[in-house]
Amino acid sequence: MALSLDRDFYDRPTVDVARDLLGASLYRRFADGRTIEAPLVEVEAYTADDPACHAYGGIKPRCEVMFGPPGFSYVYFIYGMYHCLNVVTERQGIPGAVLLRAAAYPGANGPGRLCRTLELDLSYNALDMTDATQPIFIGTTSLKCQSERGEIIGISERIGISKAKERPWRFYVKDNPFVSRIKR
DNA sequence: TTTGCGATTCGG
Protein backbone atom coordinates (compact mmCIF):
# COMPACT_ATOMS: atom_id res chain seq x y z
CA MET A 1 0.00 0.00 0.00
CA ALA A 2 1.22 3.44 -0.86
CA LEU A 3 1.83 6.28 1.55
CA SER A 4 -0.97 8.83 1.56
CA LEU A 5 -0.03 12.49 1.10
CA ASP A 6 -0.39 14.40 4.40
CA ARG A 7 -2.39 17.54 5.11
CA ASP A 8 0.65 19.82 4.86
CA PHE A 9 0.99 18.85 1.22
CA TYR A 10 -2.39 20.47 0.48
CA ASP A 11 -1.89 23.39 2.89
CA ARG A 12 -0.03 25.38 0.25
CA PRO A 13 -0.77 27.65 -2.73
CA THR A 14 -3.26 25.82 -4.96
CA VAL A 15 -1.24 26.14 -8.14
CA ASP A 16 1.79 24.54 -6.44
CA VAL A 17 -0.33 21.67 -5.15
CA ALA A 18 -1.85 21.13 -8.59
CA ARG A 19 1.53 20.82 -10.29
CA ASP A 20 2.88 18.55 -7.54
CA LEU A 21 -0.12 16.20 -7.80
CA LEU A 22 1.20 15.03 -11.16
CA GLY A 23 3.20 12.02 -10.07
CA ALA A 24 0.81 11.13 -7.26
CA SER A 25 -2.03 8.62 -7.56
CA LEU A 26 -5.72 8.59 -6.76
CA TYR A 27 -6.61 5.39 -4.92
CA ARG A 28 -10.14 3.99 -4.94
CA ARG A 29 -11.28 1.24 -2.62
CA PHE A 30 -14.63 -0.19 -3.68
CA ALA A 31 -17.21 -1.60 -1.30
CA ASP A 32 -15.98 -5.12 -1.97
CA GLY A 33 -12.51 -4.18 -0.77
CA ARG A 34 -10.90 -4.16 -4.17
CA THR A 35 -8.51 -1.21 -4.47
CA ILE A 36 -7.23 0.37 -7.65
CA GLU A 37 -4.52 2.93 -8.27
CA ALA A 38 -5.02 5.70 -10.84
CA PRO A 39 -1.91 7.88 -11.43
CA LEU A 40 -2.94 11.51 -11.90
CA VAL A 41 -1.96 12.88 -15.30
CA GLU A 42 -4.10 16.04 -15.71
CA VAL A 43 -5.27 18.62 -13.13
CA GLU A 44 -6.46 22.23 -12.89
CA ALA A 45 -6.17 24.82 -10.10
CA TYR A 46 -9.05 27.00 -8.87
CA THR A 47 -8.47 29.75 -6.30
CA ALA A 48 -10.31 32.31 -4.15
CA ASP A 49 -9.62 35.28 -6.42
CA ASP A 50 -10.45 33.27 -9.53
CA PRO A 51 -13.72 34.17 -11.31
CA ALA A 52 -13.93 30.62 -12.66
CA CYS A 53 -13.82 29.13 -9.15
CA HIS A 54 -17.06 27.89 -7.58
CA ALA A 55 -16.05 29.64 -4.35
CA TYR A 56 -15.63 33.00 -6.07
CA GLY A 57 -18.11 35.40 -4.55
CA GLY A 58 -18.36 33.64 -1.23
CA ILE A 59 -19.37 30.48 0.55
CA LYS A 60 -22.40 28.63 -0.78
CA PRO A 61 -23.80 25.19 0.03
CA ARG A 62 -22.23 23.49 -2.98
CA CYS A 63 -18.68 24.73 -2.40
CA GLU A 64 -18.73 24.88 1.38
CA VAL A 65 -16.05 22.20 1.72
CA MET A 66 -13.63 24.39 -0.22
CA PHE A 67 -13.53 26.73 2.77
CA GLY A 68 -12.70 23.93 5.17
CA PRO A 69 -9.38 22.26 5.95
CA PRO A 70 -7.18 21.11 3.07
CA GLY A 71 -6.98 17.51 1.92
CA PHE A 72 -10.73 16.90 1.71
CA SER A 73 -12.67 15.92 -1.40
CA TYR A 74 -14.93 18.38 -3.22
CA VAL A 75 -17.37 16.64 -5.56
CA TYR A 76 -19.90 18.59 -7.62
CA PHE A 77 -22.64 17.72 -10.09
CA ILE A 78 -22.50 19.38 -13.51
CA TYR A 79 -24.44 19.48 -16.79
CA GLY A 80 -27.21 17.42 -15.26
CA MET A 81 -25.29 14.18 -15.61
CA TYR A 82 -21.67 14.29 -14.54
CA HIS A 83 -19.73 14.50 -11.31
CA CYS A 84 -16.28 16.00 -10.94
CA LEU A 85 -13.74 15.33 -8.17
CA ASN A 86 -11.46 17.93 -6.61
CA VAL A 87 -9.16 17.97 -3.60
CA VAL A 88 -9.31 21.03 -1.32
CA THR A 89 -6.20 23.19 -0.87
CA GLU A 90 -5.12 26.18 1.25
CA ARG A 91 -5.57 26.57 5.00
CA GLN A 92 -8.97 26.53 6.67
CA GLY A 93 -10.97 29.62 5.73
CA ILE A 94 -9.26 30.13 2.37
CA PRO A 95 -11.08 28.40 -0.51
CA GLY A 96 -9.11 26.54 -3.15
CA ALA A 97 -9.20 23.22 -4.96
CA VAL A 98 -7.56 21.14 -7.65
CA LEU A 99 -9.84 19.52 -10.23
CA LEU A 100 -8.70 15.99 -11.08
CA ARG A 101 -9.23 15.86 -14.85
CA ALA A 102 -7.62 12.58 -15.82
CA ALA A 103 -5.82 9.56 -14.42
CA ALA A 104 -3.87 6.75 -16.03
CA TYR A 105 -6.61 4.19 -15.59
CA PRO A 106 -8.98 2.83 -18.27
CA GLY A 107 -11.98 5.15 -18.65
CA ALA A 108 -10.60 7.78 -16.26
CA ASN A 109 -9.68 10.33 -18.95
CA GLY A 110 -11.75 13.48 -18.47
CA PRO A 111 -13.20 14.76 -15.17
CA GLY A 112 -16.68 13.39 -15.78
CA ARG A 113 -15.41 10.05 -17.01
CA LEU A 114 -13.03 9.74 -14.07
CA CYS A 115 -15.91 9.94 -11.59
CA ARG A 116 -18.12 7.67 -13.66
CA THR A 117 -15.42 5.01 -13.97
CA LEU A 118 -14.48 5.17 -10.29
CA GLU A 119 -18.17 5.25 -9.31
CA LEU A 120 -17.99 8.57 -7.46
CA ASP A 121 -20.99 10.80 -6.77
CA LEU A 122 -22.03 13.48 -4.28
CA SER A 123 -21.92 10.98 -1.42
CA TYR A 124 -18.13 11.08 -1.78
CA ASN A 125 -17.99 14.82 -1.06
CA ALA A 126 -16.05 16.06 1.98
CA LEU A 127 -14.06 12.87 2.57
CA ASP A 128 -10.56 13.12 4.05
CA MET A 129 -8.29 12.21 1.15
CA THR A 130 -5.23 12.10 3.41
CA ASP A 131 -6.74 9.07 5.15
CA ALA A 132 -5.79 5.78 3.49
CA THR A 133 -8.73 4.03 5.17
CA GLN A 134 -11.20 6.13 3.17
CA PRO A 135 -12.76 4.87 -0.08
CA ILE A 136 -10.83 7.55 -1.98
CA PHE A 137 -7.44 9.00 -1.05
CA ILE A 138 -4.32 10.30 -2.74
CA GLY A 139 -0.91 8.73 -2.24
CA THR A 140 2.47 8.31 -3.77
CA THR A 141 2.51 6.51 -7.09
CA SER A 142 3.64 2.91 -7.14
CA LEU A 143 2.96 2.22 -10.80
CA LYS A 144 6.26 3.70 -11.98
CA CYS A 145 5.79 2.43 -15.48
CA GLN A 146 2.75 4.66 -16.03
CA SER A 147 3.60 7.87 -14.21
CA GLU A 148 7.16 8.63 -13.31
CA ARG A 149 8.47 11.68 -11.58
CA GLY A 150 10.68 13.58 -13.97
CA GLU A 151 8.29 13.24 -16.86
CA ILE A 152 7.71 16.35 -18.92
CA ILE A 153 4.91 18.48 -17.49
CA GLY A 154 2.81 20.57 -19.84
CA ILE A 155 1.04 23.79 -18.85
CA SER A 156 -1.95 25.37 -20.56
CA GLU A 157 -5.09 27.39 -20.07
CA ARG A 158 -7.94 25.59 -18.35
CA ILE A 159 -10.58 23.75 -20.34
CA GLY A 160 -14.31 24.38 -20.55
CA ILE A 161 -14.51 27.66 -18.63
CA SER A 162 -15.65 31.08 -19.82
CA LYS A 163 -14.07 33.29 -17.15
CA ALA A 164 -10.38 33.87 -16.48
CA LYS A 165 -9.51 31.70 -19.44
CA GLU A 166 -6.06 33.21 -19.71
CA ARG A 167 -4.75 31.74 -16.47
CA PRO A 168 -2.30 28.89 -17.25
CA TRP A 169 -3.47 26.67 -14.43
CA ARG A 170 -3.89 23.35 -16.18
CA PHE A 171 -1.05 20.88 -15.68
CA TYR A 172 -0.65 17.59 -17.48
CA VAL A 173 1.87 14.85 -18.20
CA LYS A 174 3.03 15.38 -21.75
CA ASP A 175 2.52 12.54 -24.19
CA ASN A 176 0.41 10.57 -21.73
CA PRO A 177 -2.45 8.95 -23.66
CA PHE A 178 -4.93 9.48 -20.83
CA VAL A 179 -4.72 13.26 -20.99
CA SER A 180 -8.23 14.27 -22.03
CA ARG A 181 -7.32 16.65 -24.79
CA ILE A 182 -4.34 17.93 -26.69
CA LYS A 183 -3.76 21.60 -25.97
CA ARG A 184 -0.17 22.47 -26.71
C1' DT B 1 -42.71 31.22 -13.80
C1' DT B 2 -39.42 31.08 -17.61
C1' DT B 3 -34.89 31.17 -19.43
C1' DG B 4 -30.07 30.35 -19.66
C1' DC B 5 -25.89 28.38 -18.43
C1' DG B 6 -22.38 25.40 -16.42
C1' DA B 7 -14.84 23.19 -14.17
C1' DT B 8 -18.76 17.57 -19.76
C1' DT B 9 -19.37 13.95 -22.92
C1' DC B 10 -20.92 11.57 -26.93
C1' DG B 11 -22.85 11.09 -31.40
C1' DG B 12 -23.62 12.79 -36.14
Added chain:
DNA sequence: CGAATCGCAAAG
Protein backbone atom coordinates in the same frame (compact mmCIF):
# COMPACT_ATOMS: atom_id res chain seq x y z
C1' DC C 1 -21.63 21.26 -33.87
C1' DG C 2 -25.51 20.19 -31.01
C1' DA C 3 -28.20 17.23 -27.84
C1' DA C 4 -28.54 15.27 -23.24
C1' DT C 5 -30.06 16.60 -18.64
C1' DC C 6 -30.67 19.19 -14.09
C1' DG C 7 -29.71 22.48 -10.18
C1' DC C 8 -29.54 27.16 -9.52
C1' DA C 9 -29.70 31.98 -10.35
C1' DA C 10 -31.25 35.87 -13.00
C1' DA C 11 -34.78 37.82 -15.68
C1' DG C 12 -39.58 38.85 -16.84
